[in-house]
Amino acid sequence: MTDRDRDGPEAGPKEWHSAKLDFSRDMSYADYLALDDILHAQHPLSPDRNEMLFIIQHQTSELWMKLMLHELNGAIESVRGDRLPPAFKMLARVSRIMEQLVKAWDVLATMTPPEYSAIRPWLGQSSGFQSYQYREIEFRLGNKNPAMLKPHEHNPERLAEVTAALYAPSLYDEAIELLARRGFAIAPEVLTRDRTQPTAYDASVEAAWAEVYRNAEEHWELYELAEELIDLEDAFRLWRFRHVTTVERVIGFKRGTGGTAGVAYLRKMLDVVLFPELWRVRTSM
């Protein structure tokens, strides 16, 4: 037993006496994290106290999305460079972040319809539909749609970012390229497809994944990649589902501030399949 253990929780001030307390010349916690910037970035427009929840919920989601994109882009690079183990690490992190965002809906769901109605008029026509990080995540995962650039046309910097993601090969495109590099017969039109269009099902890709799953021992890295992708889409589906359910409980069937039908639009988004062959291949096992 050390002296520290013996002192117990009621030990005197000596436990923190050595702590650094003067930051007039050195970098502190708040300095390193730029806390003065992020903690002064909440600007409620309404007189309603619940607006703070609404703002922080979205700001924290955008911060997590920033990290998701960082990891997702790292994973795309790694798959392209045939470095699978680091890609697995990054993709696992992306999925855990998505799960974190799924859980975060519980906090927002404490907001009742009358509470939200007090804030909603102040939101104008702004909407999550205009989240450029979310759109980039969708594009990086292969759910491409050139029409989704439009809300960013007024801001050249954001437009450039989202446009780059629209034209770049998605994570799944890179996975399919990898299948081809590892000797699987992938239809040539899949490899030369228009990258600005959403991923579309292809039988040669399903056949390749079927072989991977049947001979997992032989194709262990591809097998692991497939399961990482399934994990990620699974988490993403849960996020979409919690979004539409939270929206329905808070605004019912009102139209969205972004101009869509609201719940009907979000329900339609539940039909999106990011990695179609990976889901279809399960039927044949």
Ligand code: HEM
């Ligand atoms: C009470 C809370 C919320 C309501 C009532 C709500 C409502 C809606 C509605 C109606 C749409 C459809 C677009 C429109 O016409 O406006 C939408 C889209 C969207 N919302 Fe929310 N939302 C809420 C919270 C959130 C949160 C916390 C996030 C997280 C960042 C979020 C992110 C998004 C995104 C990314 C879209 C676009 C989805 C797509 O295009 O597939 N929303 N939301």
Ligand SMILES: N[C@@H](CC(=O)c1ccccc1NC=O)C(=O)O
């Ligand atoms: N589309 C929502 C508004 C909304 O949720 C929103 C507005 C501004 C900033 C973020 C938002 N969140 C997600 O769509 C609505 O129709 O009430």
